[in-house]
Structure formats: C-alpha cells, structure tokens
Amino acid sequence: xxxxxxxxxxxxxxxxxxxxxxxxxxxxxxxxxxxxxxxxxxxxxxxxxxxxxxxxxxxxxxxxxxxxxxxxxxxxxxxxxxxxxxxxxxxxxxxxxxxxxxxxxxxxxxxxxxxxxxxxxxxxxxxxxxxxxxxxxxxxxxxxxxxxxxxxxxxxxxxxxxxxxxxxxxxxxxxxxxxxxxxxxxxxxxxxxxxxxxxxxxxxxxxxxxxxxxxxxxxxxxxxxxxxxxxxxxxxxxxxxxxxxxxxxxxxxxxxxxxxxxxxxxxxxxxxxxxxxxxxxxxxxxxxxxxxxxxxxxxxxxxx
Amino acid sequence: xxxxxxxxxxxxxxxxxxxxxxxxxxxxxxxxxxxxxxxxxxxxxxxxxxxxxxxxxxxxxxxxxxxxxxxxxxxxxxxxxxxxxxxxxxxxxxxxxxxxxxxxxxxxxxxxxxxxxxxxxxxxxxxxxxxxxxxxxxxxxxxxxxxxxxxxxxxxxxxxxxxxxxxxxxxxxxxxxxxxxxxxxxxxxxxxxxxxxxxxxxxxxxxxxxxxxxxxxxxxxxxxxxxxxxxxxxxxxxxxxxxxxxxxxxxxxxxxxxxxxxxxxxxxxxxxxxxxxxxxxxxxxxxxxxxxxxxxxxxxxxxx
Numbered sequence: 173x174x175x176x177x178x179x180x181x182x183x184x185x186x187x188x189x190x191x192x193x194x195x196x197x198x199x200x201x202x203x204x205x206x207x208x209x210x211x212x213x214x215x216x217x218x219x220x221x222x223x224x225x226x227x228x229x230x231x232x233x234x235x236x237x238x239x240x241x242x243x244x245x246x247x248x249x250x251x252x253x254x255x256x257x258x259x260x261x262x263x264x265x266x267x268x269x270x271x272x273x274x275x276x277x278x279x280x281x282x283x284x285x286x287x288x289x290x291x292x293x294x295x296x297x298x299x300x301x302x303x304x305x306x307x308x309x310x311x312x313x314x315x316x317x318x319x320x321x322x323x324x325x326x327x328x329x330x331x332x333x334x335x336x337x338x339x340x341x342x343x344x345x346x347x348x349x350x351x352x353x354x355x356x357x358x359x360x361x362x363x364x365x366x367x368x369x370x371x372x373x374x375x376x377x378x379x380x381x382x383x384x385x386x387x388x389x390x391x392x393x394x395x396x397x398x399x400x401x402x403x404x405x406x407x408x409x410x411x412x413x414x415x416x417x418x419x420x421x422x423x424x425x426x427x428x429x430x431x432x433x434x435x436x437x438x439x440x441x442x443x444x445x446x447x448x449x450x451x452x453x454x455x456x457x458x459x460x461x462x463x464x465x466x467x468x469x470x471x472x473x474x475x476x
Numbered sequence: 477x478x479x480x481x482x483x484x485x486x487x488x489x490x491x492x493x494x495x496x497x498x499x500x501x502x503x504x505x506x507x508x509x510x511x512x513x514x515x516x517x518x519x520x521x522x523x524x525x526x527x528x529x530x531x532x533x534x535x536x537x538x539x540x541x542x543x544x545x546x547x548x549x550x551x552x553x554x555x556x557x558x559x560x561x562x563x564x565x566x567x568x569x570x571x572x573x574x575x576x577x578x579x580x581x582x583x584x585x586x587x588x589x590x591x592x593x594x595x596x597x598x599x600x601x602x603x604x605x606x607x608x609x610x611x612x613x614x615x616x617x618x619x620x621x622x623x624x625x626x627x628x629x630x631x632x633x634x635x636x637x638x639x640x641x642x643x644x645x646x647x648x649x650x651x652x653x654x655x656x657x658x659x660x661x662x663x664x665x666x667x668x669x670x671x672x673x674x675x676x677x678x679x680x681x682x683x684x685x686x687x688x689x690x691x692x693x694x695x696x697x698x699x700x701x702x703x704x705x706x707x708x709x710x711x712x713x714x715x716x717x718x719x720x721x722x723x724x725x726x727x728x729x730x731x732x733x734x735x736x737x738x739x740x741x742x743x744x745x746x747x748x749x750x751x752x753x754x755x756x757x758x759x760x761x762x763x764x765x766x767x768x769x770x771x772x773x774x775x776x777x778x779x780x
Contacts, residue, residue, distance in 0.1 A: 245698075254699070284699045287692060287695060287699075288688075289678075289679055289681065289689075289692060291675075291679055291692035291695060291696040291700065292692070292695040292696050292699035292700040293691070293692070293695045293699060294695050294698055294699040325660075325691060326687075328688075340685075340688050340691075341688065341691040341694075341695065342685070342687040342688040342691060343659070343660070343687050343688075343690050343691045343694075344687045346659055346660060347659075347687055347690075350654045350655065350658045350659050351654065353658070354654045354657070354658050355647070355650055355651075355654050356629075356647070356650060371595075374593075375593055375595055377593065378684070379684050379685055380682070380683050380684045380722040380725070380726075381644075381646065381683055381718075381719070381722035381723050381725070381726055382686035382687065382718070383630075383646040383647050383648045383651055383686065383715065383718065383719050383723075384592075384632075384644050384645065384646040384647075384719070384722075384723050384726055385593075386647050386651075387597070387629060387644075387645040387646060387647045388591060388593060388595035388596070388597070390645075390647075391591060391595060391596040391597045391598050391645065392595040392596050394549075394598055395558070395588045395591075395596035395597060395598040396595065396596040411687065414685070414686070414687065415685070415687050415688070418684040418685035418688075419685050419687075419688050421684070421685075422684075422685055422688055
C-alpha cells in the first residue's frame with residue numbers, strides 16, 4: 173500500500189463517506205462524516221467544511237479529490253449537470269464538473285434518463301458504483317444485464333454492452349420508512365422476522381395494487397389475530413417483493429437477464445431472498461468496493 | 477318532520493357525526509364532534525362523554541341510539557365483533573352489539589372477510605353506508621355490482637344479490653397523506669391542479685410497480701423541470717389511478733360490473749375522473765345520506 177494520493181468521496185444526503193487512495197487505487201484510510209450529509213449542510217458551506225474539516229481529519233490537505241452523490245445537486249457543493257443515458261464510463265468522465273479553487277476537485281455528474289413513461293428519472297451516486305463494478309471485470313460489459321441497487325430510492329439499471337441504457341427508481345426504502353413511522357402500520361418492532369418477511373413477499377403477488385396489498389399488513393393483525401410485532405417484517409417483504417416482481421418489466425426486461433444486486437450487504441440479502449421466492453436468482457456485490465473502484469476509474473480517466 | 481325519536485351516529489377515528497332522526501327516519505338535527513373521534517378518546521371514556529356531552533348537545537337524553545364505525549373497535553366504546561362476509565342487512569342487524577345501560581344503545585359490527593389473498597380484510601362503518609344505499613332502491617340488490625367508498629382506507633365492495641360477498645381495502649388516502657407530509661414528495665401546495673392530476677392518472681398505468689411510479693413525481697421535477705407545486709395533484713392522480721386500475725381484479729371483477737362511488741362528493745369526483753380516463757364509468761352517491769339510511773334501517777330491524 174502506497175501513500176495517499178487521492179481523496180475519494182461518496183457524499184450523499186445523509187452521510188459523507190471518504191477514502192484516501194494510493195496511486196494504484198488501494199484504500200489507505202477511510203472515514204464517515206454523518207454530520208456532513210447534504211441534507212444537513214447550510215447553503216454554500218460545503219466547500220469550507222470540506223477544506224476545514226474533511227481534509228485535515230484525513231491529513232489530506234492539497235490532494236486531488238473526486239466526489240460523487242448528492243454533493244453535485246443544487247443542495248450540495250455546486251451543480252454538476254446530469255449526463256444523459258445511454259452513458260458509459262467515458263461519457264461520465266467527460267461530464268465531470270470542475271470545482272474552481274486551489275486544489276484539483278471534480279464532482280461526478282448524476283445520470284438522467286427520459287424514464288419508462290416519459291416522466292424522467294435521475295440518479296446521483298449509484299452510477300459511480302455501477303461503473304466501478306463494471307470496470308472490475310470486463311465480462312460484465314458484454315451483453316445485457318440488470319443491476320439492482322437497493323436503498324431509500326432503489327435503482328434498477330439496464331446495462332447493454334457496458335452502457336447504462338435505461339433505469340428506473342423505486343422509492344421502496346422511503347415507503348417502508350414513512351409507513352413504519354407515521355401510518356396505521358407504525359411499529360417499533362425490528363424487521364427481522366424472516367417468516368413474516370416471506371409472508372409479505374407472498375402477499376406482494378405480481379406487484380399490482382400495492383395500496384391494497386399494504387392494507388393486508390393491518391388486516392392480518394386486527395382481523396386475523398397475527399402478532400403486531402410481525403408488521404415491519406411483513407411490510408418489508410411486501411414492499412421488496414412488489415418491487416422485485418414488477419419493476420424489471422418497466423425496463424422492458426423479460427426476467428431472464430442476468431441479475432446482480434449491488435449495495436449494502438444486508439439489504440441485498442433481503443432482495444435476494446424475495447427474488448428467490450419468485451424463482452429468480454441474483455448474485456450479490458459490495459457497494460462500497462464498487463464506489464471506490466468507480467471513483468478511482470473516473471479519476472484515472474480525467475487525470476491520466 | 478316529526479320530533480326526534482332516534483340518535484344515529486357515525487363514530488369514526490377522527491370525528492363523531494350525530495343525527496337525530498324522527499320516527500320516519502328523516503333528519504331532525506345534526507352535529508359534528510371532531511374532539512370525540514375514537515383516536516382522541518381515553519380508554520373507557522366513550523360512554524360518559526356520549527352521555528354527558530353528546531346527548532345534552534342535541535337535547536337527546538333518553539333516546540334510543542345506534543352507532544357505527546370505529547366506536548365498535550377495542551379502542552372505542554365496547555368491542556362489537558365483526559360479522560363475517562358474505563353478509564346482508566339482516567345478518568348485520570342480528571350481530572348488533574347491545575350496550576348495557578339505562579338507555580337502548582346498539583353498536584353496528586364491522587364486517588370481516590378472509591381477504592383476496594387469505595390475509596383477511598376488515599371494515600367498520602362503510603358497511604352501514606353500503607346497506608343504507610342498497611336499501612334506498614331495491615334494484616340495487618339485484619345482480620352483481622361493485623361499490624367503491626374512497627377515503628383514508630378506501631373500500632371496494634362486491635355485492636351480489638344484495639349480499640356483501642367480498643371486499644378489499646386500499647390505503648390510498650393514507651399513502652397520499654404520509655407521502656405529502658413526510659417523504660421526498662412533501663409539499664404544502666393544494667392538490668387542485670387537474671392537468672397534473674390527469675398526468676398522474678396516466679403515470680399510474682396498469683397499477684403495477686407503484687413504488688417506481690411514485691418516484692416519477694420526484695423525477696419530473698428534478699429531472700424534467702416540472703413545477704414542484706404540481707406534485708400533490710400528480711401524486712393524488714397517480715395513487716387513485718393505480719388503485720382504480722388494479723383493485724377490481726383482486727375481487728375477481730372483470731371491469732364491466734356496474735360501478736358506484738359512495739362517499740365524500742369531492743373525493744368521489746376525483747375517482748370518477750380517474751376511472752373515466754381508464755374508460756370506466758361510475759355513478760356517484762352521497763355517503764352521508766347512505767349512512768343515515770343504513771343506521772335507520774338497522775334500527776328498524778332491531779326494534780321494529
């Protein structure tokens with residue numbers, strides 16, 4: 173492992189994750205700054221807090237830096253306009269946003285697409301993980317494949333010969349959070365009852381009529397006497413199951429494309445479980461390693 | 477109009493609505509007690525507050541009373557166990573819960589059904605409106621028809637020869653409220669932009685993959701530059717459209733059954749608009765008149 177040569181940052185809505193990388197892209201150190209999530213920043217303060225807090229904490233004054241995520245939105249540091257899908261790693265590198273200042277700082281643009289129904293779709297951050305994951309194995313850039321990145325706003329991305337051609341966002345994680353916290357389905361119980369999760373996946377059916385299927389989480393308690401502690405697990409299975417059953421068709425996918433789950437290991441495991449119940453297999457990949465690889469690949473393209 | 481002979485109450489989660497009726501069932505007076513919604517009651521206080529606040533306010537001390545709605549749940553006055561579907565007006569009358577006390581007081585049971593997917597379904601209050609509406613015209617008790625009662629938890633009820641045989645609940649109104657208040661789609665704008673509502677209905681498509689369709693409400697603003705003030709109207713159209721497109725099939729309905737909307741006039745109008753965009757017609761009926769008719773019909777069955 174060499175000495176730190178680059179600051180790589182995944183700067184999202186709720187957290188800023190920073191890695192220092194050596195000249196070969198290996199991680200030298202890493203650190204989270206949950207207090208610097210974009211939603212917690214005051215307008216205009218991103219640059220100063222990056223300079224005065226992030227760089228010194230990692231001993232990284234003066235290093236080049238590359239940042240992805242919501243930091244490139246109008247709520248972040250500066251607006252990095254979306255690249256348009258279809259897009260590949262080269263397109264993304266060409267669209268890197270230069271931040272004026274003493275140091276070399278670039279922000280990765282998000283990606284925009286017209287959307288499955290013409291209303292548009294957007295991402296910021298997931299594209300970096302996707303292209304990092306693709307770059308790690310040339311075989312992944314051949315043919316047609318579907319990559320799902322679970323989360324607050326889950327992304328389903330169709331890749332054809334290494335290009336991100338279409339994607340759709342499902343706000344499954346956010347639905348889970350607001351229903352678990354504010355609705356008649358609210359509960360403090362943990363979502364760790366796998367039998368109830370599986371019952372929720374089964375109740376998701378083909379993913380139609382979600383508002384009706386959601387009410388079964390209530391009816392099974394008040395009408396059928398199921399324990400209310402099962403509700404969060406059942407709700408999680410229902411939401412993930414409905415997403416997995418219905419979203420691929422929005423991208424024109426038949427269901428037999430190779431499917432990979434990329435992201436948080438626990439969440440990817442839940443998606444794999446729901447998919448298995450629907451007779452669909454998927455391989456699992458670590459989102460953090462992919463983010464580092466993507467940021468490094470973009471850095472190398474932009475500053476060879 | 478005669479003198480008051482009966483207190484008829486629709487006592488729900490957020491409001492208590494009371495009518496005094498004469499011996500022929502005509503409304504003599506009415507009053508709302510929003511402070512007495514079941515969710516605002518302390519355990520055990522329903523009886524005393526009904527006696528000490530509701531009866532005196534309407535000069536109705538000593539009158540017989542009949543109550544429907546969440547007042548019959550374990551959070552209300554006393555538990556009125558569900559009647560099981562299939563059920564008709566006679567079945568409901570037989571299951572009226574007697575409240576012990578000096579006065580004649582009966583609580584209408586809700587209705588329970590096994591549910592479209594075996595997880596169960598329940599209602600409390602809508603059954604009274606349904607049977608009041610059916611009682612108003614004998615032709616309504618012939619053949620097979622679908623009645624939708626929009627609301628926080630919308631009910632779709634299949635009636636066959638005057639019997640409620642199956643029903644399904646869609647938590648569309650609650651989804652709208654929690655998403656409008658707490659999610660990335662939150663907005664203070666009014667949901668009165670009919671062009672945006674229609675765009676939402678179109679985006680609902682066939683009602684699959686709701687979590688993905690919901691994100692288009694965000695993407696059209698951040699990716700396509702649509703005014704954020706349109707979001708509540710678009711969201712309303714999307715949720716109602718997805719419900720209307722997909723819920724009838726859960727009841728085994730083909731889509732060509734006669735369809736009636738029963739409830740709040742404004743909300744019924746939105747549903748009719750969404751249904752029309754899906755080439756489905758529906759007739760509209762006032763829920764309050766139906767509630768009064770249902771309470772009176774049940775009273776006459778129980779105390780001829």
